[in-house]
Amino acid sequence: MSRWIYRLAPLCLSAFSTLAVAALPRLPADPGIDGLMQRYDGQVPGASVLVLKDGQPVFRRSYGLAVLEDGTPATPASNYRLASVSKQFTAAAILLLAEDGKLSIDDPLKKWLPGLPAVADTMTLRQLLSHTSGLLDYEDLMDPADTRQVHDSDVLALLQKENRTYFTPGSDYRYSNSGYALLALVVGKASGSDFASFLRQRIFLPLGMRNTWAHQDGVDDIPNRAYGYSQIDGRWQRTDQSTTSAVLGDGGIYSSLDDLAKWDAALYDERLLKASSLQLAFSPATKTSEPDVPHYGFGWRINGDALWHSGESIGFRNVIVRYPAQKLTVIVLSNRNEPEPYPLALAIARRWQETTQ
Known part of the structure; x- marks a missing residue:
């Protein structure tokens, strides 16, 4: 049986499941979760x-507003900027290209980006995926007086001028937005497409994530868009974009609860990636220096039986927490600068964990 046919069957099942989810009546309220989310409710x-849980939505609700200026309410279809939750999609794109034979995760980085300085001679794609490259943070290299948005290609240009790293590649861990911006460029070169189009054609559309985009201003329009806000001097003010918001590989994807449910489903079988690729993404690739996060995989933080990632950028705070052995996933997306939703997600997850113990 061809691999195309093999993947078609679960995809058809996914389409049926998607229609079923879309047709579900509103799930009952949960006073416990509503209490946890009280600060997000209202205007x-x-x-x-x-x-x-077990592939089915057991709680699905939105609070507050997606757009303050016109009072648009947040809904499960609202599209939030995922920020660093995007990294799991960048990693998946690299793994897809490895399956296609277009690249190897152990390729030297300079095979694809030869303009990097000599300090990058020993860097590999695997090191970028696992944050062990030692690349400098591009945010620290930007001119603070320049208010123009930078793109992934600008990240490369900044790094090409710096023949230094934080440590010898492969010898340590340091979370790196720079690495994932460069991985987006590698996806473009290896695929013969651009990063946003590759994600759209190879991940989002095949999974039915039709309202998910690696957003490019002036190229696409985000439907049901939630705009980001920060509380400044006691008032909520729109802070939707910064000078780094156009970098795609490290955080430029917009998505919704309903689309992310389809992504979560695809991580349990081979409708998108082979089991061996999923194992690579979900296995500890390196120890980390982050509190309460012992290991990092490819685009995923690993803490015991939990796979998770947060995403923080100006005006947005998000998290996805998965417990694959329990078939339990909690996703919290928010369009505000605080608080961090990871503790909320853990508290919500415990409500289902306690009922099954």
């Missing part, structure tokens, strides 16, 4: 919460 920047 304030909001949040959307999804709990998936």
Whole structure:
């Protein structure tokens, strides 16, 4: 049986499941979760919460507003900027290209980006995926007086001028937005497409994530868009974009609860990636220096039986927490600068964990 046919069957099942989810009546309220989410409710920047258990939504609700200026409410279809939750999609793109034979995760980085200085001679794609490259943070190299947005190609240009790293590549861990911006460029070169188009054609559309985009201003329009806000001097003010918001590989994807439910489903079988590729993404690639996060995989933080990632950028705070052995996932997306939703997601997850113990 061809691999195309092999993947078609679960994809058809996914389409059926998607229609079933879309047709579900509104799930009952949960006073416990509503209490946890109280600060997001009302005429304030909001949040959307999804709990998936055994592949089914058991809680799916939004709070507050997606757009303050016109009072647009947040809904499960609201599209939030995922920030660093995007990294799992960048990693998946690299793994897809490795399956296609277009690259190897152990390729030297300079095979694809030869303009980098000599300090990058020993860097590999694997090191970028696992944050062990030692690349400098591009944010620290930007001219603070320049208010123009930078793109992934600008990150490369900044790094090409710096023949230094934080440490010898492969010898340590340091979380790196620079690495994932460069991985987006590698995806473009290896695929013969651009990063945003590759994600759209190879990941989002095949999974039915039709409202998910690696957003490029002036190229696409985000439907049901939630705008980001920060509380400044006691008032909510729109802070939707910064000078780094156009970098795609490290954080430029917009998505919703409903689309992320389809992504979560694809991580349990081979409809998108082979089991061996998923194992690479979900296995500890390196120890980390982050509190309470012992290991990092490829685009995923690993803490015991939990796979998770947060995403923080100006005006947005998000998290996805998966417990694959329990088939339990909690997603919290918010369009405000605080608080961090990871503790909320853990508290929500415990409600289902306690009922199954």
